[in-house]
Amino acid sequence: MQNTDNLNKQFSIPGHIDFAEGPGGLTIARINNGLATAEIALQGAHLYSWQPRGAAPVIWLSQDARFDAGKAIRGGVPVCWPWFGFHEEDLKKPAHGFVRTIAWAVTATEALDDGRTSIRFTLTSNDHTLAIWPHAFRLNYTVTIGQKLDLQLITENTGSTPFKISEAFHTYFTIGDIDGIEIHGLAGYTYADKADDMTLKMEPGPILIRNEVDHIYLDTDGTCRIEDRVQQRHINISTQGSHTTVVWNPWVEKSIKMGDMGENGYRTMVCVESANALNNKVTVEPGRHHELMARYEVA
Ligand code: BG6
Numbered sequence: 001m002q003n004t005d006n007l008n009k010q011f012s013i014p015g016h017i018d019f020a021e022g023p024g025g026l027t028i029a030r031i032n033n034g035l036a037t038a039e040i041a042l043q044g045a046h047l048y049s050w051q052p053r054g055a056a057p058v059i060w061l062s063q064d065a066r067f068d069a070g071k072a073i074r075g076g077v078p079v080c081w082p083w084f085g086f087h088e089e090d091l092k093k094p095a096h097g098f099v100r101t102i103a104w105a106v107t108a109t110e111a112l113d114d115g116r117t118s119i120r121f122t123l124t125s126n127d128h129t130l131a132i133w134p135h136a137f138r139l140n141y142t143v144t145i146g147q148k149l150d151l152q153l154i155t156e157n158t159g160s161t162p163f164k165i166s167e168a169f170h171t172y173f174t175i176g177d178i179d180g181i182e183i184h185g186l187a188g189y190t191y192a193d194k195a196d197d198m199t200l201k202m203e204p205g206p207i208l209i210r211n212e213v214d215h216i217y218l219d220t221d222g223t224c225r226i227e228d229r230v231q232q233r234h235i236n237i238s239t240q241g242s243h244t245t246v247v248w249n250p251w252v253e254k255s256i257k258m259g260d261m262g263e264n265g266y267r268t269m270v271c272v273e274s275a276n277a278l279n280n281k282v283t284v285e286p287g288r289h290h291e292l293m294a295r296y297e298v299a
Pocket residue numbers: 072085095096170194214246248273
Protein backbone atom coordinates (compact mmCIF):
# COMPACT_ATOMS: atom_id res chain seq x y z
CA MET A 1 0.00 0.00 0.00
CA GLN A 2 1.47 3.40 -0.99
CA ASN A 3 1.37 6.08 1.68
CA THR A 4 0.82 9.75 0.95
CA ASP A 5 4.38 10.82 1.87
CA ASN A 6 5.92 8.40 -0.59
CA LEU A 7 3.32 9.22 -3.24
CA ASN A 8 4.06 12.93 -2.88
CA LYS A 9 7.83 12.33 -3.08
CA GLN A 10 7.55 10.18 -6.17
CA PHE A 11 4.54 11.45 -8.08
CA SER A 12 3.43 14.96 -7.04
CA ILE A 13 3.88 17.74 -9.62
CA PRO A 14 3.49 21.36 -8.42
CA GLY A 15 0.62 23.09 -10.18
CA HIS A 16 -0.83 19.73 -11.21
CA ILE A 17 -1.19 16.93 -8.69
CA ASP A 18 -0.57 15.89 -5.11
CA PHE A 19 -1.75 13.18 -2.73
CA ALA A 20 -3.58 13.46 0.57
CA GLU A 21 -5.74 11.65 3.05
CA GLY A 22 -9.27 12.11 1.76
CA PRO A 23 -12.79 11.33 3.00
CA GLY A 24 -13.03 8.25 5.23
CA GLY A 25 -9.23 8.17 5.51
CA LEU A 26 -8.88 6.92 1.92
CA THR A 27 -5.75 8.02 0.05
CA ILE A 28 -6.64 10.33 -2.81
CA ALA A 29 -4.97 12.09 -5.73
CA ARG A 30 -5.91 15.77 -6.06
CA ILE A 31 -5.56 17.33 -9.47
CA ASN A 32 -5.66 21.09 -9.71
CA ASN A 33 -4.29 22.51 -12.97
CA GLY A 34 -5.10 25.53 -15.14
CA LEU A 35 -7.88 23.61 -16.89
CA ALA A 36 -9.77 21.68 -14.24
CA THR A 37 -9.86 20.09 -10.81
CA ALA A 38 -10.46 16.44 -9.97
CA GLU A 39 -10.15 13.97 -7.12
CA ILE A 40 -9.51 10.26 -7.39
CA ALA A 41 -9.42 7.66 -4.59
CA LEU A 42 -6.67 5.07 -5.00
CA GLN A 43 -9.22 2.52 -3.82
CA GLY A 44 -10.83 1.46 -7.07
CA ALA A 45 -8.85 4.19 -8.92
CA HIS A 46 -12.21 5.82 -8.38
CA LEU A 47 -12.54 9.35 -9.75
CA TYR A 48 -15.30 11.07 -7.81
CA SER A 49 -15.07 14.68 -9.00
CA TRP A 50 -14.12 16.52 -12.15
CA GLN A 51 -14.85 20.16 -12.76
CA PRO A 52 -13.46 21.96 -15.80
CA ARG A 53 -12.64 25.63 -15.04
CA GLY A 54 -15.64 27.86 -15.73
CA ALA A 55 -18.09 24.93 -15.73
CA ALA A 56 -20.30 23.41 -13.04
CA PRO A 57 -19.26 19.96 -11.71
CA VAL A 58 -19.78 17.23 -14.30
CA ILE A 59 -19.45 14.13 -12.17
CA TRP A 60 -22.15 13.28 -9.63
CA LEU A 61 -21.32 12.11 -6.13
CA SER A 62 -24.10 11.15 -3.72
CA GLN A 63 -24.38 13.36 -0.66
CA ASP A 64 -24.62 10.07 1.26
CA ALA A 65 -21.68 8.37 -0.48
CA ARG A 66 -19.69 6.21 1.91
CA PHE A 67 -15.95 6.41 1.76
CA ASP A 68 -14.95 3.19 3.52
CA ALA A 69 -12.17 0.74 2.89
CA GLY A 70 -13.53 -2.11 0.79
CA LYS A 71 -16.88 -0.39 -0.02
CA ALA A 72 -17.97 0.93 -3.41
CA ILE A 73 -18.40 4.73 -3.56
CA ARG A 74 -21.85 5.86 -4.77
CA GLY A 75 -21.09 8.21 -7.62
CA GLY A 76 -18.06 9.17 -9.67
CA VAL A 77 -16.60 6.67 -12.11
CA PRO A 78 -16.58 3.15 -10.66
CA VAL A 79 -14.47 0.85 -12.84
CA CYS A 80 -16.39 -2.40 -13.33
CA TRP A 81 -14.13 -5.31 -14.27
CA PRO A 82 -13.78 -8.26 -15.11
CA TRP A 83 -17.53 -8.61 -15.06
CA PHE A 84 -20.33 -6.12 -15.39
CA GLY A 85 -23.40 -6.56 -13.15
CA PHE A 86 -23.82 -9.82 -11.29
CA HIS A 87 -21.35 -12.67 -11.73
CA GLU A 88 -23.11 -15.09 -14.10
CA GLU A 89 -22.38 -18.26 -12.12
CA ASP A 90 -21.87 -17.08 -8.56
CA LEU A 91 -24.14 -14.42 -7.10
CA LYS A 92 -22.00 -14.30 -3.96
CA LYS A 93 -19.19 -12.67 -5.91
CA PRO A 94 -19.27 -8.87 -5.83
CA ALA A 95 -21.51 -7.07 -8.34
CA HIS A 96 -19.56 -5.28 -11.10
CA GLY A 97 -16.35 -7.24 -10.41
CA PHE A 98 -13.75 -6.63 -7.75
CA VAL A 99 -11.46 -3.83 -8.92
CA ARG A 100 -13.67 -0.94 -7.77
CA THR A 101 -13.09 -1.79 -4.11
CA ILE A 102 -9.39 -2.64 -3.95
CA ALA A 103 -6.37 -0.35 -3.86
CA TRP A 104 -4.61 0.35 -7.13
CA ALA A 105 -0.98 1.49 -7.31
CA VAL A 106 -0.06 4.84 -8.81
CA THR A 107 2.65 4.10 -11.37
CA ALA A 108 3.05 7.40 -13.26
CA THR A 109 1.99 11.03 -13.33
CA GLU A 110 2.66 13.56 -16.06
CA ALA A 111 2.12 17.27 -16.71
CA LEU A 112 1.31 17.45 -20.42
CA ASP A 113 2.50 20.33 -22.64
CA ASP A 114 -1.08 21.49 -23.20
CA GLY A 115 -1.68 21.96 -19.45
CA ARG A 116 -3.49 18.68 -18.79
CA THR A 117 -2.44 16.26 -16.07
CA SER A 118 -2.42 12.51 -16.39
CA ILE A 119 -2.17 9.83 -13.75
CA ARG A 120 -1.74 6.11 -14.35
CA PHE A 121 -2.98 3.43 -11.95
CA THR A 122 -1.90 -0.20 -12.18
CA LEU A 123 -3.43 -3.36 -10.78
CA THR A 124 -1.83 -6.76 -11.21
CA SER A 125 -3.33 -10.14 -10.37
CA ASN A 126 -2.27 -11.53 -7.00
CA ASP A 127 -3.39 -14.26 -4.60
CA HIS A 128 -6.42 -12.21 -3.55
CA THR A 129 -7.65 -11.60 -7.12
CA LEU A 130 -6.81 -15.15 -8.25
CA ALA A 131 -9.05 -16.51 -5.49
CA ILE A 132 -11.97 -14.50 -6.96
CA TRP A 133 -11.11 -14.78 -10.64
CA PRO A 134 -8.55 -17.37 -11.74
CA HIS A 135 -6.65 -15.43 -14.41
CA ALA A 136 -3.36 -13.55 -14.55
CA PHE A 137 -3.75 -9.95 -15.71
CA ARG A 138 -2.36 -6.45 -15.58
CA LEU A 139 -4.60 -3.39 -15.77
CA ASN A 140 -3.26 0.04 -16.60
CA TYR A 141 -5.79 2.81 -16.14
CA THR A 142 -4.82 6.32 -17.26
CA VAL A 143 -6.98 9.31 -16.36
CA THR A 144 -6.17 12.59 -18.11
CA ILE A 145 -7.69 15.73 -16.65
CA GLY A 146 -8.26 18.93 -18.57
CA GLN A 147 -11.22 20.71 -20.15
CA LYS A 148 -12.05 17.18 -21.34
CA LEU A 149 -11.78 14.06 -19.22
CA ASP A 150 -10.09 11.05 -20.84
CA LEU A 151 -10.22 7.54 -19.42
CA GLN A 152 -8.19 4.66 -20.84
CA LEU A 153 -8.29 1.16 -19.37
CA ILE A 154 -5.85 -1.36 -20.83
CA THR A 155 -6.45 -5.01 -19.97
CA GLU A 156 -3.44 -7.24 -20.50
CA ASN A 157 -3.59 -11.01 -20.36
CA THR A 158 -0.33 -12.02 -18.64
CA GLY A 159 -1.35 -15.68 -18.32
CA SER A 160 -1.21 -18.59 -20.72
CA THR A 161 -4.90 -19.11 -21.51
CA PRO A 162 -7.45 -16.73 -23.05
CA PHE A 163 -9.95 -15.01 -20.75
CA LYS A 164 -13.27 -13.28 -21.35
CA ILE A 165 -14.28 -10.06 -19.63
CA SER A 166 -17.15 -7.64 -19.40
CA GLU A 167 -16.40 -4.15 -18.14
CA ALA A 168 -17.64 -0.59 -17.77
CA PHE A 169 -16.81 2.93 -16.82
CA HIS A 170 -19.93 3.24 -14.67
CA THR A 171 -20.01 7.04 -14.81
CA TYR A 172 -22.51 9.08 -12.78
CA PHE A 173 -23.13 12.45 -14.47
CA THR A 174 -24.53 15.49 -12.69
CA ILE A 175 -27.67 16.90 -14.30
CA GLY A 176 -29.93 19.86 -13.42
CA ASP A 177 -33.05 17.72 -13.02
CA ILE A 178 -34.07 14.31 -14.36
CA ASP A 179 -37.18 15.82 -16.01
CA GLY A 180 -34.99 18.24 -17.96
CA ILE A 181 -32.68 15.86 -19.81
CA GLU A 182 -32.71 13.88 -23.04
CA ILE A 183 -30.09 11.36 -24.04
CA HIS A 184 -29.36 11.33 -27.74
CA GLY A 185 -27.38 8.89 -29.87
CA LEU A 186 -28.99 5.58 -28.91
CA ALA A 187 -32.14 5.67 -31.07
CA GLY A 188 -32.50 2.59 -33.26
CA TYR A 189 -30.33 0.41 -31.01
CA THR A 190 -31.57 -2.76 -29.33
CA TYR A 191 -31.34 -2.89 -25.56
CA ALA A 192 -31.81 -5.50 -22.87
CA ASP A 193 -34.21 -4.04 -20.32
CA LYS A 194 -32.79 -5.09 -16.96
CA ALA A 195 -35.83 -3.69 -15.17
CA ASP A 196 -38.09 -5.94 -17.33
CA ASP A 197 -36.45 -9.36 -17.11
CA MET A 198 -33.83 -8.53 -19.76
CA THR A 199 -36.49 -8.30 -22.49
CA LEU A 200 -34.94 -7.08 -25.75
CA LYS A 201 -36.46 -3.82 -27.03
CA MET A 202 -35.66 -1.20 -29.63
CA GLU A 203 -35.06 2.41 -28.59
CA PRO A 204 -37.38 4.53 -30.73
CA GLY A 205 -35.91 7.99 -30.09
CA PRO A 206 -34.14 10.21 -27.58
CA ILE A 207 -34.30 8.79 -24.05
CA LEU A 208 -36.44 10.58 -21.45
CA ILE A 209 -36.33 9.20 -17.91
CA ARG A 210 -39.65 9.14 -16.00
CA ASN A 211 -39.21 5.94 -13.95
CA GLU A 212 -36.50 3.37 -13.21
CA VAL A 213 -34.38 2.92 -16.32
CA ASP A 214 -31.79 0.15 -16.56
CA HIS A 215 -31.06 -0.34 -20.26
CA ILE A 216 -28.11 -2.19 -21.76
CA TYR A 217 -27.74 -1.04 -25.39
CA LEU A 218 -25.92 -3.55 -27.57
CA ASP A 219 -23.52 -3.10 -30.48
CA THR A 220 -23.36 0.67 -30.01
CA ASP A 221 -20.64 2.92 -31.37
CA GLY A 222 -20.37 4.49 -27.92
CA THR A 223 -21.09 8.07 -28.98
CA CYS A 224 -23.94 9.82 -27.23
CA ARG A 225 -24.97 13.09 -25.64
CA ILE A 226 -26.82 14.17 -22.52
CA GLU A 227 -28.79 17.32 -23.28
CA ASP A 228 -29.51 19.21 -20.07
CA ARG A 229 -32.07 22.01 -20.41
CA VAL A 230 -31.77 23.12 -16.77
CA GLN A 231 -27.99 23.51 -16.76
CA GLN A 232 -28.13 24.64 -20.40
CA ARG A 233 -25.36 22.36 -21.48
CA HIS A 234 -24.59 19.11 -23.25
CA ILE A 235 -22.27 16.41 -22.04
CA ASN A 236 -20.72 14.67 -25.04
CA ILE A 237 -19.51 11.12 -24.59
CA SER A 238 -17.25 9.40 -27.10
CA THR A 239 -15.52 6.07 -26.78
CA GLN A 240 -13.16 3.62 -28.39
CA GLY A 241 -13.22 -0.12 -27.76
CA SER A 242 -16.71 0.05 -26.24
CA HIS A 243 -19.67 -1.69 -27.89
CA THR A 244 -22.23 -1.56 -25.10
CA THR A 245 -23.78 1.55 -23.53
CA VAL A 246 -25.73 1.36 -20.30
CA VAL A 247 -28.21 4.02 -19.20
CA TRP A 248 -29.29 3.79 -15.58
CA ASN A 249 -31.36 5.75 -13.12
CA PRO A 250 -32.73 3.90 -10.07
CA TRP A 251 -35.69 6.27 -9.52
CA VAL A 252 -37.45 6.40 -6.12
CA GLU A 253 -38.00 2.88 -4.76
CA LYS A 254 -34.68 1.41 -5.75
CA SER A 255 -32.88 4.50 -4.40
CA ILE A 256 -34.54 3.98 -1.02
CA LYS A 257 -33.45 0.32 -1.01
CA MET A 258 -29.89 1.25 -1.96
CA GLY A 259 -29.59 3.54 1.06
CA ASP A 260 -26.71 5.70 -0.16
CA MET A 261 -28.32 7.69 -2.99
CA GLY A 262 -29.10 10.73 -0.83
CA GLU A 263 -32.50 12.40 -0.57
CA ASN A 264 -33.84 12.87 -4.10
CA GLY A 265 -30.34 12.08 -5.37
CA TYR A 266 -31.83 10.21 -8.33
CA ARG A 267 -33.15 13.53 -9.69
CA THR A 268 -29.72 15.05 -10.21
CA MET A 269 -27.86 12.07 -11.69
CA VAL A 270 -27.85 9.77 -14.64
CA CYS A 271 -25.39 6.98 -15.38
CA VAL A 272 -24.29 6.63 -18.98
CA GLU A 273 -21.80 3.79 -18.95
CA SER A 274 -19.26 2.98 -21.63
CA ALA A 275 -19.07 -0.78 -21.46
CA ASN A 276 -18.67 -4.16 -23.08
CA ALA A 277 -21.25 -6.59 -21.75
CA LEU A 278 -23.64 -9.42 -22.66
CA ASN A 279 -22.91 -10.40 -26.29
CA ASN A 280 -20.23 -7.68 -26.48
CA LYS A 281 -17.91 -9.37 -23.96
CA VAL A 282 -14.27 -9.28 -24.97
CA THR A 283 -11.86 -12.23 -25.22
CA VAL A 284 -8.24 -11.36 -24.51
CA GLU A 285 -5.67 -13.88 -25.73
CA PRO A 286 -2.48 -14.60 -23.75
CA GLY A 287 0.13 -11.89 -24.28
CA ARG A 288 -2.45 -9.58 -25.89
CA HIS A 289 -4.28 -6.54 -24.61
CA HIS A 290 -7.59 -4.76 -25.03
CA GLU A 291 -8.30 -1.02 -24.63
CA LEU A 292 -11.44 0.69 -23.42
CA MET A 293 -11.46 4.48 -23.76
CA ALA A 294 -13.98 7.20 -23.01
CA ARG A 295 -13.86 10.96 -23.39
CA TYR A 296 -16.28 13.41 -21.74
CA GLU A 297 -16.70 16.97 -22.83
CA VAL A 298 -19.09 19.75 -21.81
CA ALA A 299 -20.55 21.99 -24.51
C1 BG6 B 1 -25.95 -0.43 -13.20
C2 BG6 B 1 -26.76 -1.67 -13.34
O1 BG6 B 1 -24.91 -0.47 -14.13
O2 BG6 B 1 -25.39 -0.36 -11.88
C3 BG6 B 1 -27.85 -1.65 -12.27
O3 BG6 B 1 -27.29 -1.77 -14.65
C4 BG6 B 1 -27.25 -1.50 -10.88
O4 BG6 B 1 -28.63 -2.83 -12.36
C5 BG6 B 1 -26.37 -0.27 -10.87
O5 BG6 B 1 -28.27 -1.39 -9.92
C6 BG6 B 1 -25.68 0.01 -9.54
O6 BG6 B 1 -24.93 -1.05 -9.12
P1 BG6 B 1 -24.22 -1.05 -7.72
O7 BG6 B 1 -23.61 -2.41 -7.58
O8 BG6 B 1 -23.16 0.04 -7.79
O9 BG6 B 1 -25.27 -0.75 -6.70
